[in-house]
C-alpha cells in the first residue's frame with residue numbers, strides 16, 4: 781500500500797489543525813484524518829492530542845478508537861474525524877462530522893468505474909459525540925481511498941485526479957494545489973496499492 785498525505789494550514793497561519801495518522805500493522809492498514817475545529821493553535825492542540833492518542837491506541841477496533849479519542853479530546857475544542865481500516869477485501873469506516881472519504885475502483889472485466897462515499901454521522905469528537913457506527917465496503921485490489929478535510933472544495937471530481945492510477949503523492953499534491961480553500965487548513969490523503 782502506498783499512502784500519501786498533502787496538508788497545509790490556512791493561508792497566513794503557521795499552526796495546522798488538520799492531521800493524518802496512518803499505520804500498517806498485521807494485515808491492517810489504518811488511515812485516520814482529523815480536522816481540529818476552526819484553525820490556528822487551538823486547532824493544532826486537537827491535532828496533536830489526536831495523534832498522541834492514536835499512536836498509543838491504534839490497535840483498538842474503530843468504534844472504540846473513536847470513543848477513546850472523544851474522551852481524550854474533552855476540554856479541547858474538538859474536531860471531526862474519519863477512521864478507515866483496510867483489511868483483505870473490506871474497508872471499514874467510522875466517521876464523525878464533515879470528513880469526506882471515498883473509495884474509487886476503476887473499471888475491470890465486467891464492471892464499470894465505481895465510487896463509494898463512506899458514511900459519516902454528525903457530531904464533534906471531544907465535544908458532542910452522538911451515534912458512532914461502523915460501515916463496511918468491499919475493497920478490490922487496485923482501489924484508491926481518498927480522504928479530505930473541508931479545506932478541500934466539496935464539488936471536485938476526484939476521478940479527474942485518480943484517473944488511471946499513478947503515484948498517490950502526485951495525486952494528493954495536485955488535489956491540494958488545485959482544490960483547496962485559502963481560508964481553512966486543508967488536507968488530502970490518498971492510499972492505493
Ligand SMILES: [Mn+2]
Pocket residue numbers: 815818929930931964965
Ligand atoms: Mn476545516
